[in-house]
Amino acid sequence: MKDEKIKIQLVNDNQEHAVPFGTTLFEMIDMLGVKTARRPLTAYVDNQVRTLNYRIFKPHQVEFLDITHFEGMRVYERTLFLVLHKAVADLFEGCRLSVKHSVSKGYYCEIIGRPNLFPADIIAIKRRADEIIAADMRIVKERMPRAEAEALYTSLGYDDKVALMRTRPHLYENVYRIDNMVGYFYGAVAPSTGYIELYDVRPYDGEGFYVAVPRRTNPDELEVMVRQEKMFDVFSEYTEWVDIMGVPNVGSLNSRILQNQMGELIKIGEAFHEKTLARIADMIAEVNRKHGAKLVLIAGPSSSGKTTTAKRLGIQLRVLGLHPVLISLDDYFVEREKTPLDENGDYDYEAFDAIDRATFNDHLLRLYAGDSVDIPRYDFITGKRQWHPEPLRLDDRSVLVVEGIHALNPELTTSIADDKKFKIYASALTSVAMDNLSRIRTTDNRLIRRIVRDCYTRGSDATATLQRWQSVRRGEDKHIFPYQEYADAVFNSVLFYEIPILKRFVEPMLRSVPDTVPEYAEACRLLDFLDNFVSASPEEVPLNSILREFIGGSSFKY
Numbered sequence: 327m328k329d330e331k332i333k334i335q336l337v338n339d340n341q342e343h344a345v346p347f348g349t350t351l352f353e354m355i356d357m358l359g360v361k362t363a364r365r366p367l368t369a370y371v372d373n374q375v376r377t378l379n380y381r382i383f384k385p386h387q388v389e390f391l392d393i394t395h396f397e398g399m400r401v402y403e404r405t406l407f408l409v410l411h412k413a414v415a416d417l418f419e420g421c422r423l424s425v426k427h428s429v430s431k432g433y434y435c436e437i438i439g440r441p442n443l444f445p446a447d448i449i450a451i452k453r454r455a456d457e458i459i460a461a462d463m464r465i466v467k468e469r470m471p472r473a474e475a476e477a478l479y480t481s482l483g484y485d486d487k488v489a490l491m492r493t494r495p496h497l498y499e500n501v502y503r504i505d506n507m508v509g510y511f512y513g514a515v516a517p518s519t520g521y522i523e524l525y526d527v528r529p530y531d532g533e534g535f536y537v538a539v540p541r542r543t544n545p546d547e548l549e550v551m552v553r554q555e556k557m558f559d560v561f562s563e564y565t566e567w568v569d570i571m572g573v574p575n576v577g578s579l580n581s582r583i584l585q586n587q588m589g590e591l592i593k594i595g596e597a598f599h600e601k602t603l604a605r606i607a608d609m610i611a612e613v614n615r616k617h618g619a620k621l622v623l624i625a626g627p628s629s630s631g632k633t634t635t636a637k638r639l640g641i642q643l644r645v646l647g648l649h650p651v652l653i654s655l656d657d658y659f660v661e662r663e664k665t666p667l668d669e670n671g672d673y674d675y676e677a678f679d680a681i682d683r684a685t686f687n688d689h690l691l692r693l694y695a696g697d698s699v700d701i702p703r704y705d706f707i708t709g710k711r712q713w714h715p716e717p718l719r720l721d722d723r724s725v726l727v728v729e730g731i732h733a734l735n736p737e738l739t740t741s742i743a744d745d746k747k748f749k750i751y752a753s754a755l756t757s758v759a760m761d762n763l764s765r766i767r768t769t770d771n772r773l774i775r776r777i778v779r780d781c782y783t784r785g786s787d788a789t790a791t792l793q794r795w796q797s798v799r800r801g802e803d804k805h806i807f808p809y810q811e812y813a814d815a816v817f818n819s820v821l822f823y824e825i826p827i828l829k830r831f832v833e834p835m836l837r838s839v840p841d842t843v844p845e846y847a848e849a850c851r852l853l854d855f856l857d858n859f860v861s862a863s864p865e866e867v868p869l870n871s872i873l874r875e876f877i878g879g880s881s882f883k884y
Contacts, residue, residue, distance in 0.1 A: 332382050337370070337389035338362060345382060352378040352517055355390065364392035364545055367401040367521060368514050373846040377514040379467060396796070397847070399542045403433075405516040406525055406539065407763055408465065410435070412507045413454040417447075422483075424762040426534065427561040431549035434558070436534035438762065448535050452527040458504070462520030466503045475499035482508060486761040489577025493584060494858050512764040512858065513851075524548060531558070560816045561756050567598070568758050568822050575759045576766075580860040583826055589866045595821045596868055603635070606815045607642035610748045613814075614648065614725065617745045620694070621726050622650075625733035625809065626752040627802040628676075629776040631819040631872035635752045636729040637882045638870060649723045651693075655730020655738075657702050658686045662709025668797045676801020678732055691741060693720050706784040731802070734809035751813035754820040760858060769799065770855065771820060778831045779876045783884070788835040792845035824873050826862035831877055 331344040336358060343358050351369050355378075360366060369376055370389040375397055382388075391398040411423045414437055421439035428434070437443065470478075472495055479487045487510050491499060502509045504519065516522075523540075526548055530536035538548045565574075571594060573579045582591055613619045622639070626632050633654060640650035659665070659675065660682050668674040689699045698717040705712055720726065732738050734749050754771045773795055780786040810816075833856060839849035867873050874880035 333385045334358075334382065335385075335387040336360070337387060347383060349382050350378065351376060351380050351382070351388070351390070354382070354388070360390050362390055362392040363394050364398075365521065366390040366392050367398040367405075367516055370397075370844075370847055373841055373844055374850050375514060375847055377467065378517050393540060393545045394542055396542065399539075401514050401516055402521070403539055404511050404513055404764075405465070405519070406522050406537070407433075408502060408504065408509050408511065408515055409455050409458050409519050409522055410451065410527070410537065411509050411763060412458055412504050413451050415507050417450055417454055422762060425759075425765050426565055427756045427765060428768065429530075429536065429558050429561065430551050430554050432539055432551060433537045433765075434530055434534055434561070435537055441533060443529070443533065443535060445529055448527055448529050451535070455525075455527070459519050459522045462518050463504050464518050465515055467515075468501045468503060469498050470501055472496055472499050475501055478508060479510070484510065484762075486575045486577060486759075489575065489581060490761055490858060491577075493577055493580030493860060510761070510763065512760050512855070531562075554811055556751075556811055556813065556816050557755070560818050564756050564818050564820070571822075573758055573822055575761055576858050577761070579758050579822065579826070583860045583862050588823065588826075588862045591823045592866050592868075595823050596871055599638070599819075599821070599872065602817060603639050604642050604645075606750065606817060607639060607646055609815055610639075610643065610725065611646045611648060613748050619746045619748050620720070620724065621728065621739065621742055621747045622750065623733040623739065623747055624727065624729040624750045624752055625731060625735075625806060625813075626819070627731065627772060627806050628798050629772040629779065629876070630753040631775075631875055632729040632731075632752050633884055634870075634872045634875040634880070634882060635750075635817060635819055636727050638872075639750075640727055643725060643727075647723065648725050649721060650725050650727050651718055651720060652727045652729070653689075653701065653718075655681055655686070655728060655732060657704045658682045658730075659704045659711075661711055665709075668800075670797065672794065672797060674797060674801060676731060676798055676805055678735065678737070678805055681730070681732060681738075683738065686738070687741060690726075690739070693718060693726060696720065731806050734812055735805065736809075736812075748815075749813045750815050750817055751810045752817040752819050753810075755816075755818040757820045757825070758822050766825075768820075770852070771825065774825065774828050774832050774852065774856075775876045777835055778828060781835055782876075782878055787838065788832075788849065789839050789843060789845050792839065792848050795848075819872050821871070821873055823862070825856070826859045827864045827867065827873065827877065829856045829859050829861045830864075832856070 330347040334343045334345055336343055338360055368391050371386050393399055393402050414423045418440050421437050424436050424438050426434045476491050526538040528536045541547050541549050568574050624632050624636050636652050643650045658681050665673045666677040666679045692699050698719045700717050701714045703712045703714050755768055757766050759765055777788050777791045780791045836849040836853050839846050864877055869881035
């Protein structure tokens, strides 16, 4: 069998090759002269992500991926965090790296056991990480029985990882080692530390530091760090809050669910939303009193729960004696055949020109003039415009609430003075952490929401939603994120309990993605991600919850 040859269909050159039985993907790179824009970091094997240490024992389709691919970037970032984890362990005895959340296209980190960092500490971390990278230390992935891995992590004080293992037990666990240091990760890492070529570590906020990563579209440059104080404050507030609530990570969340405390968690999460929205409503009422502001603009990326946010905010405004009138920018989409196309020839609903701005501004001015206006309603299944049966009209106490991904773009509402607007940025910004080294991406949270919603309300299956997602993300980077710091208030629409509930809805949808399409890899990744959560029933989710916008059963009409 040692001399047996295995047929490989290599996507990178669209050729068939034969490799020896048991060849690793890493060995194949030189053996086949694989050409990628950058050094390969991982590969799709039959549309599933595999580490470069994966061995070939049967025919496969293989595609090598570098940092310019989103899967390659994920591997690069995990490997960088593992390097920094070792640097911290080498420098500060008894301390550990904690990757808290994303910020300004990079990551904010703190060191557990060392709450205050000095500039000299940051310099030392960077210097030690550079030494680890230069040494090109091998990263060894070891598969060991769960009981053995749990004992190892317990001895090292990795309580966050132990909590996750105990609530989602598997027969075996993967353990990563660099030299004498043990680490852990959800997902693949590179074969050695030398794969890290560009990064930076900078002071941030006194208590932690900022990790800059390369731009995926141009890995020779680091992402530009732009101070985002409002976003950082929201991230920090919510991270601190879930810690106080006793659910800082998935293991602790799972434990509470297994102890039949889901009902209490739901009530706490919803109360936090209600309190935040009431505070924002108070701010709007004050601006309305001082400046006569009658336009509230709510923007945010896809599947942030903007529509329910607007409706629940409207209730809070009514409590204060105001009359909210709600409009969705989605209803001002041009008809499907007029929708701009992206670079792949697909409809680009995130494009600014996908909005019929002429009609929107005409309606806006007429409403403020006191006219009665017939408002459109966009049918996502047919791609055609319909009309609401009853026209809208503003009165003296009316506040027009407009929600949509472009709502904060100044070009949308140029006819209205800035002091007459109140701007809100809403997004599912951060949630509980997987563990101290593995954060949950906000985009994953939103993607799962969107898959469920699209299936139920927009006639799209999981494959179609996954196909469009990268285009959606590019549109967000271009049309939404540049305006988020312009907001007068930021609303974090995430519910720390939501993924266990979304899990039972989205898993069958993801399993329906065929293994013959590229989106199968992303479906598998999300299924692996969801496997870390205990499933929970939606029975106690309130009918006015933001989560109901995605799973159905809302008391609001959409």
